Amino acid sequence: MAATESLSGPNDLDERERAAVESLLYRLADDEFVIADRYTDWQVRAPTVESDIAIANIAQDELGHARLWYDLLEDFGHSEPDLIWERDPETFRHSTLCELPFAEGDWADAIVRSYFYDEAEHLRLEALEESSYPRIRDRVGKIVGEEGYHREHAENWLRRLVSGEEGRERVQEAVDELFPYALTLFEETEDDEAIDDLGLRTRTLSAMREEWIETVTGTLTEIGIDARAPETDEDGQVLTGELPDHVGRDGDHTDHWATHYDEITNTYRELGRDHAARLMEDPDDE
Amino acid sequence: MMIWEVFRQEGAGKYHTHCGNVHAPDREMALMFAQIQHGRRKPTHSIWVTPQQEIGEIDEGDTTFGGTTDKGYRWATQYNITAAAEEVADSESEQADAEKERGRR
Structure with a gap:
């Protein structure tokens, strides 16, 4: 991709640039926010105290990252209630991988999911390090610093889970179930051409997907789990049959999302709030 | 599951001080858990973990520390x-x- 001139601040973007920046930010923020909330389902339910604290910590990291991305959407005049608490759930753009509930006690699901997600996030962040939009570029380093632990955590667990027969079976089931959903992380929207064209990221979704598939199928095969690359058409796009019914990126979510969003916003509604309480400084002042 | 004793060092050159333990099947997982459980809230420069059973102990029931006569x-x-x-x-x-x-x- 050709090196692109740096874009300016949020107030100086033209309509196309602004639409592309917002589209990219919504996906980044929504993915992090929704998967973080899902991880908190494990609070006091993880297999040991240690694993409970570790996954809660990962959830807190992801929430912190969501905050950084939502804050950049606030640059365009959106308030926190617009972005989260009073938003139409059908406008959320996260991948459906992030919203699926965990079957009770299915720790292999949590580990496989975070393995798939964090490997993808690693590639996505790498592609943002040289983003032409300075406000995005400047925040990537902070996030990358916390992502190393997530990948280490997921892979360490994965390797240990497969060392016993029951664990191996559960990992295999989770991989079979979640692999198609993980592919939705790389699904394109109508804004992706502009995103790449403007240099908002330096690698296309297809290129990242290709590397992701190679990495995860490589690791899974190595530890004795069956995983195959999905079939693609001549343009390298994943065939529809390889994807789940709901992709998420286009606003089409599973039924679980409506329930989940309702849970997330329950307290806000019950307390009759019309604004979000602020506990922390603006990320720009940190 | 093994118990690993955890020692936290606040700054370079300071002593590693015992701060608790974690349950983990091996050293790699113990280090992974210890950094979250014992290193995420307080300033931390380094963390050691060691299997609890590898620690030798002698206490005042076993010996008289410092002897019994005036020295x-x-x-x-x-x-x-x-x-x-x-x-x-x-x-x-x-x-x-x-x-x-x-x-x-």
Whole structure:
């Protein structure tokens, strides 16, 4: 991709640039926010105290990252209630991988999911390090610093889970179930051409997907789990049959999302709030 | 599942101080858990983990620490020598503190 001139601040973007920046930010923020909330389902339910604290910590990291991305959407005049608490759930753009509930006690699901997600996030962040939009570029380093632990955590667990027969079976089931959903992380929207064209990221979704598939199928095969690359058409796009019914990126979510969003916003509604309480400084002042 | 004792060091050059333990099947997982459980809220420069069963212990039921007879001659503070070198003076004040500590117990 050709090196692109740096874009300016949020107030100086033209309509196309602004639409592309917002589209990219919504996906980044929504993915992090929704998967973080899902991880908190494990609070006091993880297999040991240690694993409970570790996954809660990962959830807190992801929430912190969501905050950084939502804050950049606030640059365009959106308030926190617009972005989260009073938003139409059908406008959320996260991948459906992030919203699926965990079957009770299915720790292999949590580990496989975070393995798939964090490997993808690693590639996505790498592609943002040289983003032409300075406000995005400047925040990537902070996030990358916390992502190393997530990948280490997921892979360490994965390797240990497969060392016993029951664990191996559960990992295999989770991989079979979640692999198609993980592919939705790389699904394109109508804004992706502009995103790449403007240099908002330096690698296309297809290129990242290709590397992701190679990495995860490589690791899974190595530890004795069956995983195959999905079939693609001549343009390298994943065939529809390889994807789940709901992709998420286009606003089409599973039924679980409506329930989940309702849970997330329950307290806000019950307390009759019309604004979000602020506990922390603006990320720009940190 | 093994228990791993955790030692946290606040800054370079300081002692690693025991701060608790974690349950983990092996060293790699113990380090992974310990950094979150014991290193995420307080300033931390380094963390050690060691299997609990690898720690040797002797306590006051097993031995009499310091012996039972008066050994005042063990203490530099008992010797009245003027113009001590700086290092000796430092050591003396450390020993005076230690003596006070012992007296308190």
